[in-house]
Structure formats: C-alpha cells, structure tokens
Amino acid sequence: MMSQMNSIFPKPKHAHKSCVARLNSRVAKIANESGKKFGANQLLVLNALIEDHKAISAYEIVERIVRTNGRLQPVQVYRALDGLLKLGLVHRLRSKNAYVACNNFDICEAPQLFYCSSCEQVAEISGGALPQHIARIAQENSFKLDHGLVELIGQCSECSGA
Ligand SMILES: [Zn+2]
Numbered sequence: 001m002m003s004q005m006n007s008i009f010p011k012p013k014h015a016h017k018s019c020v021a022r023l024n025s026r027v028a029k030i031a032n033e034s035g036k037k038f039g040a041n042q043l044l045v046l047n048a049l050i051e052d053h054k055a056i057s058a059y060e061i062v063e064r065i066v067r068t069n070g071r072l073q074p075v076q077v078y079r080a081l082d083g084l085l086k087l088g089l090v091h092r093l094r095s096k097n098a099y100v101a102c103n104n105f106d107i108c109e110a111p112q113l114f115y116c117s118s119c120e121q122v123a124e125i126s127g128g129a130l131p132q133h134i135a136r137i138a139q140e141n142s143f144k145l146d147h148g149l150v151e152l153i154g155q156c157s158e159c160s161g162a
C-alpha cells in the first residue's frame with residue numbers, strides 16, 4: 001500500500017522568495033513591537049543565512065557577506081548571531097556548529113531541527129509533544145534543563161530517494 005509521504009524539507013524548486021518574505025516580515029514585526037532597530041550587521045548576517053536553508057558556519061556567513069560586497073569580521077558575525085539566536089530568528093545546530101535562518105512562522109518555540117547530512121539543509125518543527133516529553137523526563141530525573149533543542153541527523157527524502 002502506497003501512502004503519500006510528507007516532507008518538511010523545502011522542495012528543490014520551492015518559491016524561496018516567500019521564505020525570505022516571511023523572515024523579513026518577522027524582522028519588521030519584532031522591530032515594530034520592541035521599538036528597537038536591527039543593527040546593520042544583524043541584517044547582513046540574516047540576509048546571508050536566508051540565501052537558502054543550509055546550515056552554515058560563521059566563516060561561511062562571512063564568505064557570503066563578502067560575495068555581496070559586504071564586509072564583516074567573524075567576531076562581528078558572532079555578535080550579530082547572538083542577538084538573532086535570542087530572538088529566535090536563527091537556530092544553531094550544535095552538533096555541526098552551524099547556523100540556519102528560522103523557517104517558521106511568527107512563533108518558533110522549542111524547535112526540532114532535522115539536518116540532512118547530504119544536502120546540509122535544515123527543516124524544522126516547532127513545539128509539539130516532544131519538547132514537553134523531554135522537559136518531563138528531565139524534571140523526573142532532577143536534571144536542570146537549560147537547552148532542550150532537539151537535533152535529528154539523517155537524509156531528506158530528495159537525498160535518500162525515498
Ligand atoms: Zn525557502
């Protein structure tokens with residue numbers, strides 16, 4: 001019996017413009033609500049990350065910025081990333097020490113990141129039962145959980161041919 005398989009990964013020819021627009025509207029909304037402006041460096045880093053859905057290192061971010069005639073030192077990139085991570089606009093894939101722009105709608109809480117080790121793209125799910133389950137297990141075992149980010153590594157359907 002064949003079933004229709006879903007993939008949370010972006011399709012190779014998806015309308016990426018709408019991903020960019022979605023992120024930009026979140027930036028505008030946060031700026032509006034907090035009344036604070038985003039720094040130029042933060043916007044450069046965010047624009048570099050949203051070129052695609054790959055998880056990239058801080059050095060690759062620097063390279064992308066250079067390609068668009070910008071200029072940032074790694075230390076400036078890290079500082080910009082700090083702020084963007086706190087706002088939930090960027091996620092850090094700890095196992096790869098790489099960063100990816102959040103691809104969720106308005107609220108991204110307790111994201112579970114799916115990393116394809118072949119195409120290096122990241123897909124994400126926000127919320128759901130898994131983070132609650134992890135928090136409960138941590139509590140039951142007197143483990144003080146700072147960071148419950150879930151990273152899952154494998155191959156997306158395009159790469160695995162599934
Ligand atoms: Zn996209």
Ligand SMILES: [Zn+2]
Pocket residue numbers: 088091102103104108111124126
């Ligand atoms: Zn997210």
Ligand SMILES: [Zn+2]
Pocket residue numbers: 116117118119120121155156157158159160
């Ligand atoms: Zn893939």
